[in-house]
Amino acid sequence: MSLIPISDIVERVRSLSIRRIALQAPEGLKRELPVLAEVLREEGFSVIISGDPCYGACDLALDTLDYADILIHFGHTPLMDHPRVLVEPILQPEQIPLLDSVLPLLTGKKIGLISTAQHANSLPLLAEELIKHGFSPVIAPASPRTPLPGQVLGCTYTAARETQADCLLYLGTGVFHAIGSGIATRLPVISLDPYTGEAGVVETDRPLRRRFAVIEKARSADRFGIIVSQKCGQNRMKLAEELLPIHPNAEIVLLREVTADQLLNLGFPCYVNCACPRLGLDDQIRFPVPVLSPPEFEILCGRREWDDYEIDEIRS
Numbered sequence: 001m002s003l004i005p006i007s008d009i010v011e012r013v014r015s016l017s018i019r020r021i022a023l024q025a026p027e028g029l030k031r032e033l034p035v036l037a038e039v040l041r042e043e044g045f046s047v048i049i050s051g052d053p054c055y056g057a058c059d060l061a062l063d064t065l066d067y068a069d070i071l072i073h074f075g076h077t078p079l080m081d082h083p084r085v086l087v088e089p090i091l092q093p094e095q096i097p098l099l100d101s102v103l104p105l106l107t108g109k110k111i112g113l114i115s116t117a118q119h120a121n122s123l124p125l126l127a128e129e130l131i132k133h134g135f136s137p138v139i140a141p142a143s144p145r146t147p148l149p150g151q152v153l154g155c156t157y158t159a160a161r162e163t164q165a166d167c168l169l170y171l172g173t174g175v176f177h178a179i180g181s182g183i184a185t186r187l188p189v190i191s192l193d194p195y196t197g198e199a200g201v202v203e204t205d206r207p208l209r210r211r212f213a214v215i216e217k218a219r220s221a222d223r224f225g226i227i228v229s230q231k232c233g234q235n236r237m238k239l240a241e242e243l244l245p246i247h248p249n250a251e252i253v254l255l256r257e258v259t260a261d262q263l264l265n266l267g268f269p270c271y272v273n274c275a276c277p278r279l280g281l282d283d284q285i286r287f288p289v290p291v292l293s294p295p296e297f298e299i300l301c302g303r304r305e306w307d308d309y310e311i312d313e314i315r316s
């Protein structure tokens with residue numbers, strides 16, 4: 001069964017005065033695009049598919065608009081308005097597992113509920129269940145980059161911070177967003193897998209120690225490449241320009257995809273990442289040299305203390 005709601009999409013585009021459509025989706029959904037393309041072609045539209053890698057709505061394939069009247073981007077929530085772009089999140093059906101495994105792990109009464117775009121619609125259900133067990137759950141309202149209440153992104157933890165809770169409960173798979181929320185708020189975080197019901201205490205000390213080690217490794221670097229992304233929702237040229245004077249041997253480097261090969265070819269012994277904040281935290285192991293976040297660069301250059309460590313976020 002298709003995750004993309006094909007008949008809804010067909011109905012929506014029929015109501016628009018358009019003929020040419022471009023489609024874009026992240027890797028996990030890409031294989032569904034040819035199926036939708038075929039249906040749209042049978043409806044009389046011409047269709048092109050963006051084949052480039054895509055990790056978020058920060059990376060809209062606006063180049064496809066040279067050949068299409070609109071771009072439909074699937075799998076994320078909108079980060080910005082564009083008159084010729086439709087962003088279609090793919091929400092999982094509202095559901096939560098049994099809470100037996102998670103209840104003993106929660107600390108305090110006020111529990112901040114957070115999730116990703118796929119499962120944020122299940123947070124009200126989770127809140128109802130927690131109230132039955134005597135907790136006071138809080139779901140923070142939407143923010144400009146996270147339009148679903150309680151939603152966090154790898155670059156935006158506003159919904160975690162605004163709960164002002166005793167403890168955070170993350171509903172989702174994987175632990176990246178849960179670790180980020182813990183570092184951003186310094187609150188205890190419990191993760192709950194919506195499919196298996198497995199729960200666990202999220203460890204933030206070890207990831208922070210790893211970042212400390214990366215900063216220490218960068219101390220021998222004598223030149224710095226400050227990476228700025230060309231992707232529309234990640235471009236932080238202003239921040240890069242503010243960081244540039246901090247070190248006499250720093251250059252701004254504009255990139256579309258940040259890969260190990262590109263970093264190697266450019267030859268800097270250390271980079272400062274003003275592209276997607278996930279890169280350093282999630283992908284350092286792939287990179288040949290240290291890739292620091294802007295606050296980590298400030299720590300390295302003596303502009304900030306380690307005790308004032310902050311996770312890198314895109315605030316807009």
Ligand code: SF4
Pocket residue numbers: 055056057058059153154155156233234275276277278314
């Ligand atoms: S900048 Fe990174 S974390 Fe933020 S939406 Fe884009 S891919 Fe996701």
